[in-house]
Amino acid sequence: KAATCHSSGEEIPTVIALIDMNQWKLPLRHALPRLLPFLAAQRILICKAWACALISVLALFFFAPMTGQISSILDKGEFICLFRECLLAALLLALRSVTTFLQQSLLWEVSLKATYDIRCHVFGCVVQNDIAYFEGGGGAASGDLAFRITSEAEDTGDSIYSLLQTLIPSALQLLVMSVRMVSLSPLLSIVSLVAVPCMCFVVAVLGEKLKLISREGQNSVAALSSFLNEIFPSISAIKAYTAEEFEQQYFQELAWTDFKARMKKKRMKALIPEAILAVYALTALLLFAAASSAASLGSFPANRMVSFVTSLYFLINPIQAVGRSYNELKQGEPAIERLFEITSSKKKVIEVDDALDLSDVKGDVQFREVTFRYDDCLANVLKGLSLDIHGGETVALVGPSGGGKTTVAKLLLRLYDPLEGCILIDGHDVKELSLKSLRKNVAIVPQEVELFSGTVAENIAFGEMFDADDMERIKEAAVLANAHYFISKLENGYQTKLVDRASCLSGGQRQRLAIARAIYRKPAILILDEATSALDNISEKLVRDALDRCMVGRTVIVIAHRLETVQKADRIYFLDEGRVYEEGTHASLLAKGGRYASLFAKKEYANRSTP
Numbered sequence: 128k129a130a131t132c133h134s135s136g137e138e139i140p141t142v143i144a145l146i147d148m149n150q151w152k153l154p155l156r157h158a159l160p161r162l163l164p165f166l167a168a169q170r171i172l173i174c175k176a177w178a179c180a181l182i183s184v185l186a187l188f189f190f191a192p193m194t195g196q197i198s199s200i201l202d203k204g205e206f207i208c209l210f211r212e213c214l215l216a217a218l219l220l221a222l223r224s225v226t227t228f229l230q231q232s233l234l235w236e237v238s239l240k241a242t243y244d245i246r247c248h249v250f251g252c253v254v255q256n257d258i259a260y261f262e263g264g265g266g267a268a269s270g271d272l273a274f275r276i277t278s279e280a281e282d283t284g285d286s287i288y289s290l291l292q293t294l295i296p297s298a299l300q301l302l303v304m305s306v307r308m309v310s311l312s313p314l315l316s317i318v319s320l321v322a323v324p325c326m327c328f329v330v331a332v333l334g335e336k337l338k339l340i341s342r343e344g345q346n347s348v349a350a351l352s353s354f355l356n357e358i359f360p361s362i363s364a365i366k367a368y369t370a371e372e373f374e375q376q377y378f379q380e381l382a383w384t385d386f387k388a389r390m391k392k393k394r395m396k397a398l399i400p401e402a403i404l405a406v407y408a409l410t411a412l413l414l415f416a417a418a419s420s421a422a423s424l425g426s427f428p429a430n431r432m433v434s435f436v437t438s439l440y441f442l443i444n445p446i447q448a449v450g451r452s453y454n455e456l457k458q459g460e461p462a463i464e465r466l467f468e469i470t471s472s473k474k475k476v477i478e479v480d481d482a483l484d485l486s487d488v489k490g491d492v493q494f495r496e497v498t499f500r501y502d503d504c505l506a507n508v509l510k511g512l513s514l515d516i517h518g519g520e521t522v523a524l525v526g527p528s529g530g531g532k533t534t535v536a537k538l539l540l541r542l543y544d545p546l547e548g549c550i551l552i553d554g555h556d557v558k559e560l561s562l563k564s565l566r567k568n569v570a571i572v573p574q575e576v577e578l579f580s581g582t583v584a585e586n587i588a589f590g591e592m593f594d595a596d597d598m599e600r601i602k603e604a605a606v607l608a609n610a611h612y613f614i615s616k617l618e619n620g621y622q623t624k625l626v627d628r629a630s631c632l633s634g635g636q637r638q639r640l641a642i643a644r645a646i647y648r649k650p651a652i653l654i655l656d657e658a659t660s661a662l663d664n665i666s667e668k669l670v671r672d673a674l675d676r677c678m679v680g681r682t683v684i685v686i687a688h689r690l691e692t693v694q695k696a697d698r699i700y701f702l703d704e705g706r707v708y709e710e711g712t713h714a715s716l717l718a719k720g721g722r723y724a725s726l727f728a729k730k731e732y733a734n735r736s737t738p
């Protein structure tokens with residue numbers, strides 16, 4: 128995947144690397160300042176855009192009085208002069224158009240680049256996060272994450288645009304026009320000023336309300352998207368259990384909640400400009416009353432009055448724009464908060480500074496009195512568990528489901544850290560090792576195989592760049608995993624694209640691809656977590672042959688449901704309730720007549736009764 132990403136030729140900006148989010152340790156309700164580093168990265172573009180905005184406002188500044196001048200020239204009938212003035216006015220307007228266009232396109236570039244950076248940053252935080260973030264009760268729903276990184280990042284970009292687009296240029300325009308108005312008539316200016324605090328008040332109160340409503344909307348649409356993300360991959364179960372109508376009902380409820388939230392938001396959005404307009408209308412009324420009384424006193428010539436009204440028009444514009452962008456921002460704030468919520472989750476599995484790189488691994492594995500509990504669980508899953516595995520041995524973990532076998536594998540990969548006790552590989556505590564070298568040397572074939580969109584070869588060499596030379600290694604791994612034969616029968620062999628999580632492959636084929644992926648890295652320690660439990664007899668035989676071949680020359684930890692797989696193991700640990708109950712070889716455990724022996728007897732019986 129990385130290979131396809133980089134081969135696009137275009138250089139990917141690396142500002143993300145420069146942004147250290149830790150310096151922005153602000154409470155989440157102040158989400159807006161978190162945008163600052165992303166905006167700072169675009170400062171040159173922002174400066175250019177604001178330079179254009181300045182020119183545009185200045186053009187307007189010189190244009191506004193011209194209407195008054197032109198009308199007085201018209202009165203006098205000086206046509207050459209009129210032509211000159213009109214030409215100048217047209218040029219000023221054209222300049223304003225061009226610079227406004229440039230300003231807008233530059234600001235869109237800023238906002239889209241910031242969106243890009245934010246997305247990459249947030250995605251980075253998500254993938255780098257501990258597995259605990261995704262698993263268990265407190266974990267993030269994948270649909271919700273997808274929604275945040277796509278849609279909410281886009282909303283954030285829009286908020287950035289509207290913030291930059293209106294805030295500075297409008298403030299500038301406001302300032303310039305105010306100066307102009309004050310110079311024309313201080314009295315009228317003061318009258319018009321009355322409106323500003325009123326408008327600000329209306330905007331602030333309604334804006335806060337809009338933010339709350341927006342958050343509701345954001346949650347409801349996220350729920351909808353989570354639901355959809357979950358539902359389509361499980362469509363066959365829905366069909367099999369005729370749950371279509373049930374799901375339809377559920378979807379309708381979610382969609383209706385979303386409808387109501389949206390409706391509320393749209394209503395509020397429609398209300399705000401009208402409220403601003405009402406305040407403006409009242410002010411304008413006051414203003415014209417004042418103006419006409421001043422004019423009737425003769426102290427205010429008509430051409431100045433026209434200039435003043437033009438200036439006023441260009442003054443109201445930015446006020447409305449600022450109001451709009453403030454609303455936009457309020458509306459976007461929940462999205463920004465939710466987006467940065469992701470990045471504020473803290474990692475627990477962290478590499479030490481001088482992490483050791485494992486090399487020439489012998490494959491000794493020790494668990495010493497390991498106690499472990501998942502964050503959201505009350506009871507300990509492992510209770511002082513000890514294992515002692517020598518390099519090159521094949522060791523089996525058996526026991527009832529829920530006994531903690533998979534947890535042992537997760538701890539060895541350091542997906543979690545134990546509460547107490549330690550885990551050693553070749554005598555080094557796994558906490559002292561670099562995660563990359565640890566996970567290169569310890570490979571796992573999980574029960575649930577996870578294949579990705581991409582070619583078969585990419586799936587085997589997963590997570591690593593590879594070129595034509597590595598193809599031999601990929602094939603070698605596939606041959607060992609008993610997968611080469613079926614891969615070469617595929618339409619494009621190793622270059623066949625797998626889509627939709629490789630749903631076209633059978634369980635056994637997927638399992639063998641997962642084995643090939645694990646041994647492609649030539650790990651010193653291989654963990655097979657119930658690798659054969661979900662397979663039919665023929666697939667199981669193929670997978671078991673593959674496993675037998677992969678076991679040579681490395682430490683193997685087999686977690687098994689089917690006891691055939693474990694009989695040949697050098698040692699068997701019987702695990703239940705987070706403890707080792709029995710250990711020994713198959714023969715010695717049978718002779719002992721304990722829990723392993725009774726489990727074996729039950730399985731034998733089950734195998735005989737269901738041929």
Ligand code: ADP
Pocket residue numbers: 262263264501502503504508527528529530531532533534535
């Ligand atoms: P086994 O592989 O032996 O069937 P596991 O190691 O998967 O057992 O699970 C041991 C216990 O830990 C079970 O009670 C299970 O419910 C619990 N458990 C497993 N994974 C998680 C998790 N991510 N969050 C919370 N509890 C978990």
Ligand code: MG
Pocket residue numbers: 532533534656657
């Ligand atoms: Mg398990």
